[in-house]
Amino acid sequence: MARVTLDKVNKIYPSRHGDVHAVQDLDLAIEDGEFVALLGPSGCGKTSTLRMIVGLEAISGGVIAFDGQPVNDQTPEQRNVAMAFETYALYPTFTVAQNLAFPLEVKGVDKATRDEKVAEVARLLRIEPILDSFPRQLSGGQQQRVSLGRALIRDPAVFILDEVMSHLDAHLKFQMLFELKRIHQTLERTIVYVTHDQMEALALADRVAVMSDAKLQQFGDRDTLYDRPANTFVAGFIGEPPTNFLEAEVRDDGTTMRLTIRDASAAFVPDGPRAAAIRDQGLRTVIVGIRPQNLHVRHDEGDEQITATVEINEYQGEHSILSLRDGAAEFRAMVPPSVKTGEGETIDLSYRSRDVMVFHPETEVFIS
Amino acid sequence: MSRTAASAGQPNYRLIRYVLLAFLVIWLVFTLFPLYFAVITALKPVEEINRMVPTFWPETFRIDNFSGIFADPGSLKSLIDSIIIASANTALSLVLGTLAGYALARYLRGALGENLAFFILSQRMFPPVAILIPIFFLFDATPWGTDSYITLILLYLVFNMPLATWLMMVFFRDAPKELEEAAYLDGYTPLRAFFKVTLPLVVPGMISVAMLCWIFAWNEYLFANLLTGTTVKTFPVHIPTFVAGSQTLWNFVMAFSLVAMLPPVILFIILRRYMVRGLSLGVVKG
Ligand SMILES: Nc1ncnc2c1ncn2[C@@H]1O[C@H](COP(=O)(O)OP(=O)(O)OP(=O)(O)O)[C@@H](O)[C@H]1O
Ligand SMILES: [Mg+2]
Numbered sequence: 001m002a003r004v005t006l007d008k009v010n011k012i013y014p015s016r017h018g019d020v021h022a023v024q025d026l027d028l029a030i031e032d033g034e035f036v037a038l039l040g041p042s043g044c045g046k047t048s049t050l051r052m053i054v055g056l057e058a059i060s061g062g063v064i065a066f067d068g069q070p071v072n073d074q075t076p077e078q079r080n081v082a083m084a085f086e087t088y089a090l091y092p093t094f095t096v097a098q099n100l101a102f103p104l105e106v107k108g109v110d111k112a113t114r115d116e117k118v119a120e121v122a123r124l125l126r127i128e129p130i131l132d133s134f135p136r137q138l139s140g141g142q143q144q145r146v147s148l149g150r151a152l153i154r155d156p157a158v159f160i161l162d163e164v165m166s167h168l169d170a171h172l173k174f175q176m177l178f179e180l181k182r183i184h185q186t187l188e189r190t191i192v193y194v195t196h197d198q199m200e201a202l203a204l205a206d207r208v209a210v211m212s213d214a215k216l217q218q219f220g221d222r223d224t225l226y227d228r229p230a231n232t233f234v235a236g237f238i239g240e241p242p243t244n245f246l247e248a249e250v251r252d253d254g255t256t257m258r259l260t261i262r263d264a265s266a267a268f269v270p271d272g273p274r275a276a277a278i279r280d281q282g283l284r285t286v287i288v289g290i291r292p293q294n295l296h297v298r299h300d301e302g303d304e305q306i307t308a309t310v311e312i313n314e315y316q317g318e319h320s321i322l323s324l325r326d327g328a329a330e331f332r333a334m335v336p337p338s339v340k341t342g343e344g345e346t347i348d349l350s351y352r353s354r355d356v357m358v359f360h361p362e363t364e365v366f367i368s
Numbered sequence: 369m370s371r372t373a374a375s376a377g378q379p380n381y382r383l384i385r386y387v388l389l390a391f392l393v394i395w396l397v398f399t400l401f402p403l404y405f406a407v408i409t410a411l412k413p414v415e416e417i418n419r420m421v422p423t424f425w426p427e428t429f430r431i432d433n434f435s436g437i438f439a440d441p442g443s444l445k446s447l448i449d450s451i452i453i454a455s456a457n458t459a460l461s462l463v464l465g466t467l468a469g470y471a472l473a474r475y476l477r478g479a480l481g482e483n484l485a486f487f488i489l490s491q492r493m494f495p496p497v498a499i500l501i502p503i504f505f506l507f508d509a510t511p512w513g514t515d516s517y518i519t520l521i522l523l524y525l526v527f528n529m530p531l532a533t534w535l536m537m538v539f540f541r542d543a544p545k546e547l548e549e550a551a552y553l554d555g556y557t558p559l560r561a562f563f564k565v566t567l568p569l570v571v572p573g574m575i576s577v578a579m580l581c582w583i584f585a586w587n588e589y590l591f592a593n594l595l596t597g598t599t600v601k602t603f604p605v606h607i608p609t610f611v612a613g614s615q616t617l618w619n620f621v622m623a624f625s626l627v628a629m630l631p632p633v634i635l636f637i638i639l640r641r642y643m644v645r646g647l648s649l650g651v652v653k654g
Contacts, residue, residue, distance in 0.1 A: 016479075054553060056549050056552070056553075075552070076549075076552050076553045077552065077553070077555045081553065082553065083550070083553050085546050085549075085550060087544065087546050089544065089546035089547050089549065089550040091547060091550075091551075091565055092547075092569065093568040093569065102551075102554060103554040103555070106551075106554050106555040106556060107555060150550075154554075
């Protein structure tokens with residue numbers, strides 16, 4: 001059981017071609033028993049952060065504390081953390097069962113208890129048929145589950161899971177996500193889960209820390225990330241298909257504000273509080289962000305409307321994605337598959353003014 | 369026109385294959401002829417070995433040459449001496465080379481480690497004859513003198529340890545570091561993680577290294593001849609002693625050489641599978 005806090009943590013790798021600043025001033029407070037996902041594109045410093053938390057990498061600056069006690073100088077064993085590695089790191093000379101039992105064996109757990117726990121984890125991760133195989137005989141997804149199992153078999157203060165589902169097919173991943181969520185609910189242990197897949201992060205975690213370029217962009221629950229993204233990076237990274245970003249000029253007559261898309265005829269109307277904020281900051285141009293899901297063909301009372309030309313109508317089963325053009329501006333909308341508007345035809349789309357996100361034109365910070 | 373162009377552009381695979389096979393045959397003639405000559409000489413009687421025009425197939429077969437060489441008790445003892453020295457030296461080279469190679473692979477990665485590793489390997493490129501005399505005086509000054517097992521066992525480390533260290537370093541670099549890290553997290557000390565997790569991964573490499581070291585120590589003649597010869601006598605030093613007056617008994621020399629070839633050949637056959645795997649691992653990833 002542990003509360004994990006990171007205070008201005010930095011990681012700098014010295015190298016012959018100049019230093020690599022892999023993690024920069026990272027602040028993170030993970031509550032005891034919380035399930036936190038670390039989400040970000042490849043190379044943003046997720047693994048480096050994890051390796052500092054578990055104690056495999058020296059901390060270049062800042063303090064990492066478990067339950068308020070700094071652990072900077074503790075060995076991985078003293079910190080009592082279990083980690084599943086991105087590269088699996090299965091012992092090639094041991095069978096799957098021996099790999100799973102290894103952490104228990106080291107701790108001096110007796111054989112009967114070991115066998116019992118191995119069987120339990122194997123059932124959970126659906127790897128019973130391969131218990132007697134060696135790692136090299138397994139597929140990537142099987143190795144990944146064994147590696148996850150070797151972490152889950154322990155009883156640590158914190159579980160650290162680095163991209164443990166990247167090689168599973170969609171069906172299996174769905175089942176594993178469910179199992180992992182259930183394991184968390186029964187064990188109530190702190191879990192830090194690293195992924196670059198936003199669907200996984202949002203499905204599993206209580207809170208998600210979004211990283212990019214060695215820096216923390218935002219740390220919050222899924223509603224906050226979705227509705228109030230800290231900046232354009234978070235808005236673009238969370239949500240599928242990604243948010244449309246459009247440069248717009250502010251046209252304000254004092255009572256209604258219209259954000260006119262550059263080189264296009266469409267204009268978006270922000271809601272009252274946002275218009276006020278834009279006025280306060282005295283901005284002449286802004287970046288408008290609108291999610292494809294928030295552009296509808298159905299028109300509700302009080303909705304605003306824009307018109308655009310369809311370039312591609314892409315059928316995707318439960319919905320269709322329209323690629324739209326208005327003047328020089330291009331954006332996308334997610335509509336029901338019943339919409340049959342074809343290439344070159346125009347379509348009217350509605351949106352609620354409170355779904356219009358607005359970002360500062362230079363800093364790209366969210367304006368609320 | 370177009371026809372000739374087409375046939376010219378098409379390589380003649382069959383011809384290329386024959387040419388390559390011809391090279392292989394030439395190579396085999398060169399490498400197998402000495403062996404063939406050793407075998408037939410070992411089977412000839414003394415009268416047949418010194419003919420001006422040698423016979424290429426023995427006129428009379430003398431199988432008992434092979435038992436005749438052991439009439440001299442020194443023959444068996446020289447083989448045993450060689451086995452003792454080669455094996456002890458191999459064991460030492462392997463222990464030292466493995467530990468040093470691991471240290472180089474894990475703890476000295478930057479420029480310093482690269483240079484140090486290359487310096488160690490360069491010891492192997494040094495011409496040994498250049499230090500023949502100093503080595504003699506050096507061992508002469510030790511309490512055990514020059515003519516003892518320990519002399520050759522230690523001396524051969526000069527040649528075998530750099531090779532062992534370098535090769536083991538390459539094998540350890542290929543062994544993923546995450547495995548050890550996973551073991552640390554599970555509560556292993558670095559030493560236990562090394563023995564239980566990493567060492568088993570490089571066993572094929574160690575077997576290859578052991579073979580190379582053993583064969584070098586088995587065959588070494590120059591230093592063995594200079595430093596030892598009375599109390600200790602390895603088989604290469606024993607070979608030239610098959611003489612009757614001024615006549616060299618080539619049939620005995622060849623018979624004894626063939627017997628001395630057996631231990632490495634048998635070792636190689638037993639360990640071949642691991643050895644090739646270990647060597648190719650180093651070549652591909654090194
Ligand atoms: N041992 C190292 N030495 C030098 N640079 C490193 C080292 N490890 C990581 N880096 C660099 O630090 C940065 C962050 O790497 P890190 O592995 O933490 O990224 P990541 O977010 O885990 O990426 P991925 O999603 O691809 O696993 C990268 O630019 C990487 O090149
Ligand atoms: Mg990573």
